[in-house]
Amino acid sequence: MATAALQTDHELMLAVRDGELAALGELFERHHGPLYGYLAKHTGDRLAAEDIVQTVFQRMLKYRHTYRDDGAFTAWMYHLARRCAADYFRKHHAAPVATDPTDLQAYADARPHAGDQAGASDDRAFLHSALNRLDRDDREILLLSRFQELSFAEIAGILECSVGAAKVRAHRALRELRDIYFQLQGEKLT
Amino acid sequence: MNCIQARDRFAELLDQRLDGPVSGEVRLHLAACPDCQRDFVSLRDTLAQLDALPAAKPGPRLRANFYAMLEDEQRSAAAPARASAPSRRHTPRWRWILSPLAACGLLALSFVAGQRSAPVATPVTVPVDAATQHELADLRKKVDSMGQLVGYSLLQRQPANERLKGILATQDLAAPGDRVLTQLISALALDPSTNVRLSALEALYPYADQEVVRAGVLASLTREQSPLVQVSMIDFLVAARDREAAPTLQQLVRADKVDRSVRDAAKRALVQL
Secondary structure (H helix, E strand, O other): OOHHHHOOHHHHHHHHHOOOOOHHHHHHHHHHHHHHHHHHHHHOOHHHHHHHHHHHHHHHHHOHHHOOOOOOHHHHHHHHHHHHHHHHHHHOOOOOOOOOHHHHHHHHHOOOOOOOOHHHHHHHHHHHHHHHHOOHHHHHHHHHHHHOOOOHHHHHHHHOOOHHHHHHHHHHHHHHHHHHHHHHHHHHHO | OOHHHHHHOHHHHHHOOOOHHHHHHHHHHHHHOHHHHHHHHHHHHHHHHHHHOOOOOOOHHHHHHHHHHHHHHHHHHHHHHHHHHHHOOOOOHHHHHHHHHHHHHHHHHHHHHHHHHOOOOOOOOOOOOHHHHHHHHHHHHHHHHHHHHHHHHHHOOOOHHHHHHHHHHHOOOOOOOHHHHHHHHHHHHHOOOHHHHHHHHHHHHHHOOOHHHHHHHHHHHHHOOOHHHHHHHHHHHHHOOOHHHHHHHHHHHHOOOOOHHHHHHHHHHHHHO
16 A cells, blocks of 8 residues: 555545545545544544544445545545534533543643643633533534634535635634633633 | 724634735734724634644544454455355256255264264263362363363464454353453453454453453553553553552553553553552
8 A cells, every 4th residue: 555645535535435445544544633633622522532533434434435526535524524423412412511621631741840831721721611612513613724724615615605604603703712711711810 | 994894804814814905904903903902812812722722632442443444344345246256156956956965865874873883871980089079170170271272272363353253242242251251361462463452452341340350451461562552451450440550550651661652651540540
């Protein structure tokens, strides 16, 4: 599979569609990290995020025949991921997940000088809480636009809306996040 | 440009996706409007914090599960092709009739031959004392564990996917006996395939409350060569809250030759235990 590294995502997925299933390994290596990062922040649950990534790649195999010649692989992958995440939220009563205290501990531990950087660590914890309190759609568009290196045209394709609507939603989500974030910080000070 | 128009453009300005002239107009408005300045700065700070959030990394379980799934799919995709191949060959009808008849004939012949040649078994009773009985029990135990070892080494001669299937089959058992648990621990300790070892560990999770299982995982941890499996074993011991693991974990933390990810996992585990 030495040539796989030189192939585009689209070429690899076409190969998978045509029966060369091993090509999915290269696609997994390229995309599972960012996809996991997106789902971990979206669900607030690391184990669930791993399960969803696994399901996404399973569905890629299952529905490989539906991949189109003119398809954009990343948009298709996130399309599948959204559906899998929606299934997850449906099963888990759609409630936003509270920040996992062990995660906060992990961020604190990762810092070499905890004393100096306690404030920054608090900020991250507040931001995590604010993200989890956001409406699910708002959180989704923020994560797609900030962490996945996707253009608004690609995001619009994934969310099935116009580019203008995607921009407006991202802007509104950022304002919402800012309001919750500063509210949490204010609560800490009072 | 008024405040509403300027604020509508903030997101694009922050993203640096705004065109030159419009960007200039927004900046001009910002310079003269303290309210918009506050709004802009707070959005910029929020975005900076958001971008600085560390990226979560998946555990080793995800990669192992993915490749096991891919292997399965490849196998099942190849299976129908193999199965359909012989069906294309035309089999003569007389074979369908003669084959079962020939098999029955062979069976009857073997039965008659066996009846004639086998010696008649006569039960022999020998009185044994308590010490001899104890020795016999010991011997049986040794033979039994030797049998398991031989059984497992025979199992290892099967292809990895068959061994994986065997491991997965144990997960369907409602109450696996000691023998199954021993085989799972043997697979964890001895199997040459990383995937099989990881699956064995996964299969042992429901029995983490049993001391023998925890001891087996702990003993395998020090022999394990793959950091991927070692980290998973450490996660297992933490999930099982096995305090007995602490000295071994401390050794791993101190060992320079051990992979860094394993040392970090051991360090985290010690804090959690």
